[in-house]
Amino acid sequence: MQNFTPRKFYHPYVSPFDPCPPMTVKSYETPPHLYMTFQPYGLPQFSPQEALCAGTLWPALYDPYYSPYKKHERQDDQ
Amino acid sequence: MWIYEKKLQYPVKVSQCNPMLAKFLVEQYGGADGELAAALRYLNQRYTIPDKVIGLLTDIGTEEFAHLEMIATMIYKLTKDATPEQMKQAGLGDHYAVHDKALHYHDASGVPWTAAYIQAKGDPIADLYEDIAAEEKARATYQWLIDMSDDPDINDSLRFLREREIVHSLRFREAVEILKEEQGKKQFY
Structure with missing residues (x-):
């Protein structure tokens, strides 16, 4: 479980006609x-x-959530 | 029979007056996957679940009421000093028209809580799978609330509540394993 991250990523299809960036x-x-x-x-x-x-009593279950839309938040908190 | 401790399970601090955040948080108060639904779901299912896991449902159901109380405290603090004008601007005008600042069991869009949100199937595996799903949905809701909230103190409390969803989900998954009665047995296929 080296390099384990509780957040997974994927790259959705991007249409040339998408209305938003x-x-x-x-x-x-x-x-x-x-x-x-x-x-x-x-x-x-x-x-x-x-x-x-x-x-939680166990570090193995400890997984605090920080918004992926607010990069600064995790640093501010620690 | 319950014993009440006159304190919150985890401190609730609010750093900004932000009634709009209260509008979103109420999803966890009276929404489909909110704390009220969770508490009532588990404390009802426990009558028709095998003895080995009754205590788990009792304990988690009880803790959900402690979470409900934390959410209520957040909503109360976020709205208690808001003027009717601020309530209106926060999208809480329709809530104010009916309830003033009172809390009520409805979701973020104002839909009142209903027992149709929860199920008791009498089948232990069906019920526990619903409970696992409910915990994951509540965990997701807390993620989206943290995404939308800029209040560091509220987010700290929401992070605690999300962590509890993780632990509860694991306990329900363990309950399923216990009922399968394969735990610790040598596996042959």
């Missing part, structure tokens, strides 16, 4: 639980304080 790359989310089906025992855990803020 084309978005040449579209993306969709594939969060980590899709690859787990049944969570294994003994995964590394956040501290209780971190977990309450993250919304």
Whole structure:
């Protein structure tokens, strides 16, 4: 799972007659639980304080969403 | 029987007066894949699901009410000091005409909540698959809300709620695996 990203990209067809400037790359989310089906025992855990803020006890399930339309947002937040 | 803790599951801070965002957020309050629909769906399905996974539906259904309360807090804070004129400009004029600032169980377009949004099929696999789909749809809704919101504090809370959808979806998927009774068994094909 090296180079894993929870956001996948594709290139939709662009028509010469499209009314709006084309978005040449579209993306969709594939969060980590899709690859787990049944969570294994003994995964590394956040501290209780971190977990309450993250919304999950396990870093393997932690996948905060940042809008692909707002590139600055992720940097501002970290 | 429930025990109520007089605090939110996760803090809700609002940095800008933005009634239009409230109009969008209400989708998660009284929409088809909103928190009310989720809570009522799980807490009803649990009566006709195998014993092994009743507790899961009870726990998640209960947590959905905690999420409902967070969404209500966001909507309330975003609208409480808006003038009727601001409500009108935010597209909330028709809401104001009926409800003033009161919250109501409807979706972002004002369609009232209906039990037709949820199902209880009596078939455990059918019900759990619906629950998984509901969590993924709610996760997607939170993504689109974050896309449209410029409020960093609201987005922080919405990110927390989206993360919970991920965890819930995984738990429902695990419930399906438990009911298949193949967990931990040696697989022969």
